[in-house]
Amino acid sequence: MSDTLYDEIQREIAKYPDRRSAILPALRHAQEHYGWLSPEALEAVADGLDLPPARCLAVASFYDMFFLQPVGEHVVEVCTNLSCAMIGADRLLREFERELDVKAPGTSADGKITLRCVECMGGCGWGPVVSVDEDYEEHFQIEDVAPLLERLRSTSRPSESHA
Amino acid sequence: MPEAPTFAQPDPSALLLPFAGSRREIAEYEANGGYDSLRKSLGMTSEQIVDEMIASNIRGRGGAGFPAGKKASFLAQGVDRYLVVNGDESEPGTFKDREIILRNPHMLIEGIIIYLWMIRGAGAYIYIRGEYAKEAAILEGAIAQAREKGYIGSPLPGTDYVANVYVHRGAGAYICGEETALLSSLNGERGQPTAKPPFPAVSGAFKKPTLLNNVETVATVPIILGMGGAAYAGVGTEQSTGTKMFSLSGHARHTGNYEMPLSATYRDLIEGKGGGVPEGRTLKAFVPGGSSMPILMPNQLDTGLAFEAVVAAGSMAGSGAVIVVDDRTCMVRFALRTAEFYMHESCGKCTPCREGTRWIAELLRKQEMGLGTLEEIDLLLDICNRVEGNCLCVLGDACAMPVRSHINNFRHEFEEHCRLGRCSCPDDAPMSELYPPLLKAPLPMVAH
Ligand SMILES: Cc1cc2nc3c(=O)[nH]c(=O)nc-3n(C[C@H](O)[C@H](O)[C@H](O)COP(=O)(O)O)c2cc1C
Ligand code: SF4
Ligand code: FES
Numbered sequence: 211m212s213d214t215l216y217d218e219i220q221r222e223i224a225k226y227p228d229r230r231s232a233i234l235p236a237l238r239h240a241q242e243h244y245g246w247l248s249p250e251a252l253e254a255v256a257d258g259l260d261l262p263p264a265r266c267l268a269v270a271s272f273y274d275m276f277f278l279q280p281v282g283e284h285v286v287e288v289c290t291n292l293s294c295a296m297i298g299a300d301r302l303l304r305e306f307e308r309e310l311d312v313k314a315p316g317t318s319a320d321g322k323i324t325l326r327c328v329e330c331m332g333g334c335g336w337g338p339v340v341s342v343d344e345d346y347e348e349h350f351q352i353e354d355v356a357p358l359l360e361r362l363r364s365t366s367r368p369s370e371s372h373a
Numbered sequence: 374m375p376e377a378p379t380f381a382q383p384d385p386s387a388l389l390l391p392f393a394g395s396r397r398e399i400a401e402y403e404a405n406g407g408y409d410s411l412r413k414s415l416g417m418t419s420e421q422i423v424d425e426m427i428a429s430n431i432r433g434r435g436g437a438g439f440p441a442g443k444k445a446s447f448l449a450q451g452v453d454r455y456l457v458v459n460g461d462e463s464e465p466g467t468f469k470d471r472e473i474i475l476r477n478p479h480m481l482i483e484g485i486i487i488y489l490w491m492i493r494g495a496g497a498y499i500y501i502r503g504e505y506a507k508e509a510a511i512l513e514g515a516i517a518q519a520r521e522k523g524y525i526g527s528p529l530p531g532t533d534y535v536a537n538v539y540v541h542r543g544a545g546a547y548i549c550g551e552e553t554a555l556l557s558s559l560n561g562e563r564g565q566p567t568a569k570p571p572f573p574a575v576s577g578a579f580k581k582p583t584l585l586n587n588v589e590t591v592a593t594v595p596i597i598l599g600m601g602g603a604a605y606a607g608v609g610t611e612q613s614t615g616t617k618m619f620s621l622s623g624h625a626r627h628t629g630n631y632e633m634p635l636s637a638t639y640r641d642l643i644e645g646k647g648g649g650v651p652e653g654r655t656l657k658a659f660v661p662g663g664s665s666m667p668i669l670m671p672n673q674l675d676t677g678l679a680f681e682a683v684v685a686a687g688s689m690a691g692s693g694a695v696i697v698v699d700d701r702t703c704m705v706r707f708a709l710r711t712a713e714f715y716m717h718e719s720c721g722k723c724t725p726c727r728e729g730t731r732w733i734a735e736l737l738r739k740q741e742m743g744l745g746t747l748e749e750i751d752l753l754l755d756i757c758n759r760v761e762g763n764c765l766c767v768l769g770d771a772c773a774m775p776v777r778s779h780i781n782n783f784r785h786e787f788e789e790h791c792r793l794g795r796c797s798c799p800d801d802a803p804m805s806e807l808y809p810p811l812l813k814a815p816l817p818m819v820a821h
Contacts, residue, residue, distance in 0.1 A: 230561030274545030
């Protein structure tokens with residue numbers, strides 16, 4: 211286990227009167243380090259928190275933002291909830307699928323981009339909303355799909371640099 | 374973030390966000406009277422602060438509308454007491470807390486410190502939904518600035534009390550907005566609701582007495598102390614005081630957040646602020662307070678925004694998320710997408726919710742595809758009735774109530790789907806390309 215992840219987890223633990231409360235931040239740091247919550251990543255979290263790995267998996271599997279499978283270098287999430295669906299989110303999703311040649315949820319054949327649809331992201335007034343590596347792109351139009359994918363294919367995810 | 378109408382012009386009648394743009398720097402916030410209410414509160418006793426909150430008669434902004442002063446007075450005694458701020462904001466259509474954080478983060482931080490001082494709390498945790506990465510960073514920045522000024526992390530002026538404030542990020546689960554689920558999540562468990570009692574006021578964060586309020590509720594505390602509870606109560610209606618944030622989305626011309634006095638009406642919001650539906654369309658219905666609330670019809674536009682007015686109209690004000698639906702929208706699809714969300718977000722703890730939301734969504738999917746029967750429309754209503762009121766938390770109701778209202782108000786559309794065997798909406802109508810159900814499918818492995 212990398213020292214920095216262990217240290218990061220200890221810093222999170224210091225914010226709470228009970229170390230178990232640091233499990234979400236610890237899982238997030240681990241996911242940033244490993245790209246996804248691999249068995250190895252969950253071991254590292256368990257070690258940092260002094261909890262059984264099974265408990266870490268039980269908690270991680272409850273939340274949508276934790277990946278229990280490998281994902282691409284970039285993650286593109288299309289909101290298909292009510293307000294976005296009412297202004298064309300599903301059409302947008304189909305365009306992403308066509309351009310990436312993959313069904314959501316899934317990852318492009320080159321392993322670069324993971325596509326999935328998500329529930330309301332709290333940007334409904336500026337929809338349709340697409341989240342690209344946890345950054346919101348609002349008023350996203352069909353014409354924006356190809357240029358975005360072009361850009362993503364030629365860059366790697368910044369947060370993975372220290373993995 | 375694009376310039377929304379609410380960002381562009383100042384709104385002098387607003388209390389939370391009267392200015393254009395944002396005030397993220399503490400210097401700018403203080404130059405406009407920021408942290409004055411905190412200084413004022415340091416000369417007050419806990420009881421005096423609670424009394425101001427009671428006098429303001431403000432009702433919680435998280436959805437249930439419970440009087441905030443009364444809630445503060447219920448907090449159990451104890452050595453370690455905590456404040457938890459609910460910034461999970463996941464009810465579809467809701468994006469108001471985000472705007473407060475983006476534009477006026479110090480008002481929330483000031484409210485938190487006042488509340489902490491009031492309860493002499495051991496600490497405050499802002500539970501913010503995981504997707505709000507930028508917003509969490511803004512809050513961390515505001516906390517750091519307040520720390521530098523000596524409002525956090527060192528004794529407050531003239532006292533020996535030290536306020537500690539932390540940001541706790543969620544990880545993607547709607548149910549974690551429900552207070553007991555939020556506390557399970559904060560305590561390091563799976564984010565599932567628990568039975569009450571014990572109430573959070575007795576056993577909450579770290580199993581200690583906990584005061585839990587919505588972001589907007591806490592951000593309003595400095596305003597109430599600044600102008601005085603009685604003056605605040607003079608805004609709005611008798612039972613719903615003050616101003617409240619409303620998130621307008623869907624088919625309105627100017628979507629975005631608007632801060633409205635609670636004496637205003639849905640017409641003021643949808644037509645006055647939102648500009649109504651686009652040219653050539655007509656209003657078909659509107660969701661008054663988040664997708665879990667029964668829809669209202671165009672002839673109910675003059676309903677007041679006040680909590681009691683919406684109840685009288687047969688729905689609830691909820692989180693203040695108003696979704697405008699125009700005449701080209703298929704209500705079967707609208708109901709389906711609503712139900713799919715609650716099916717996806719059911720935590721699975723109790724049977725009526727876990728099974729019922731799935732049955733509702735699946736029967737609606739059949740209806741949408743034109744494969745449903747007239748009997749199944751009644752079956753849907755029957756399932757809604759069996760789910761409602763029979764679950765541990767109200768997520769089950771949140772699925773049943775709107776769907777029943779969609780069927781009751783637009784039964785002819787459901788019947789038409791059964792008769793025609795398809796939807797008769799044109800191909801370019803909203804939601805005409807509705808995607809298959811959003812099952813919680815695990816991500817397939819990456820091909821290597
Ligand atoms: C399914 C469900 C989801 C909820 N989501 C939120 C939410 O995202 N934000 C929020 O403040 N309250 C939410 N609530 C309401 C909270 O349980 C709680 O009543 C509220 O945070 C209390 O704050 P207030 O008294 O200031 O309104 C939700 C309730 C339920 C049943
Ligand atoms: S009503 Fe649904 S979300 Fe709430 S506890 Fe029961 S199963 Fe979980
Ligand atoms: S419905 Fe898409 S962000 Fe809310």
